[in-house]
Amino acid sequence: MSKITLIIGGIRSGKSHFAEKKTLEWATNPIYIATGIPFDKEMEERVAIHKKRRKNDFETIEEPLDVNSVLQNIHHRTILIDCMTLNISNRLLRNENNDLAFHIADLDNYLHTMISIIRTNNLRVFFVSNEVGTSPVSINRLGRFFQDLQGRLNCIIASASDEVYMLECGIPRLLKKKSNRPFKLSAPSYVLPSDYISNVVYLQDKVDDIQLLLFDSTADDPLFKDETFFTLQYLMNGSGFTFSAHMSAMPASDNDFEIKINEFSRIIEKLLTLNVTHYTVHYDLPVIDNDSQYPIVKKKYDALCINFITCLKEKFPTIDLNLENVKTKLSALDDVVKACTISYCADIGHYLLQGFNLQDISERLDTISVIHLHGLKETGNGIKDHEAFTGNLEVFCILEKFTGVVTIENYHTESLKKSISYIDLYF
Secondary structure, three states: OOOOEEEEEEOOOHHHHHHHHHHHHHHOOOEEEEEEOOOOOHHHHHHHHHHHHHHOOOOEEEEEEEEEEOOOOOOEEEEEEEOOOOOOHHHHHHHHOOOHHHHHHHHHHHHHHHHHHHHHHEEEEEEEOOOOOOOOOOOOHHHHHHHHHHHHHHHHHHHHHHHEEEEOOEEEEEEEEEEOOOOOEEEEEEOOOOOOHHHHHOOOOOOOEEEEEEOOOEEEEEOHHHHHHHHHHHHHHOOEEEEEEOOOOOOOHHHHHHHHHHHHHHHHHHHHHHHHOOOEEEEOOOOOOHHHHHHHHHHHHHHHHHHHHHHHHHOOOOOOOOEEEEEHHHHHHHEEEEEEEEEEEEEHHHEEEEOOHHHHHHHHHHHHHEEEEEEEEOOOOEEEEEEEEEEEEEHHHHHHHOOOOEEEOOOOOOHHHHHHHHHHHOO
16 A cells, blocks of 8 residues: 655754654665765765664665656555655756746656656655755755745645654654545444443544444343433434444354354344444354364364354344454354355454464455454463554555454553554554
């Protein structure tokens, strides 16, 4: 997914250092396009300082005049261009005898072509540029031309940017942030230690969807009171978010089949008035100690799941069901998903916890409608699950291509805020 970030600041404001750090957060081998020309000893020293700081973290390409000639041959990469000020200075000096109208037309064509290449080639580009808006007007013609072009460049790139940062004294200030999430963001209905309505009121302006937690729902669940339903409908209609539902586990055996069918049916019947978008159900394959018994136990459990889902779909033909992995890979769910023509709910948190290869999820992305996301935390007693998600490049690459619902499975406001902030930082 292409993205443009502009980082501006005055001389020695720390913009280059911040840009390098920012770029390395989102790529392991980004490209560094250097636009400076080491025309004297002082410039050679400055270039050497930059190279020393970058170490071998970047793949460096030097291009002082035509950055577009480099960009047009690169696809699906992260790039830092440092800096656009030197780039337009080099272009200005190449044609310094031309009038201002020529330079403005040349700059406009150059930048609009650059932005088009970035979008077409799916590039994530970080621009470094100088802010000259607070400088006095130059006393010479070429200096005034430079100020005109530098200000125009900043405005054009800022307008096309998804993010704009201003650096002052090494401190970044976010001037613009545009979300490019291709998916809907969801959160569970329990992030506050309170009732459904309090949680929905808190979440309604933070997410696109609210997942109603119904793991242990009973007939006297406060959710099913008329006054609760009327309030939830009112909030939903006023804010534009949707509701989804996380159901309890499917039957573990034939003995509780009818009980589970009745339980699910009662809940779904009640939720019809809330226009629930989808229902998530766990695939809880029984623990199998004997490997030789695995195919037999799995076949029996799959048949039970298929029968259960088929019965539900016959009673409620319009509902959207998805099946979630718990302790297994998504591949274990394949037979049930295919037989019932439903979708997957991929719990990436479970994948990370169990050390599974995320390629399994990438290969099924077209048939995944929901992703559950949560982070992990090392503790003295092992790894703690359902913590704040604090970024993962491989996960972000999956989310870039995902257009369904991403549910952040955090059950505390601070964890949820942190997870959303990291997602927003990337998108």
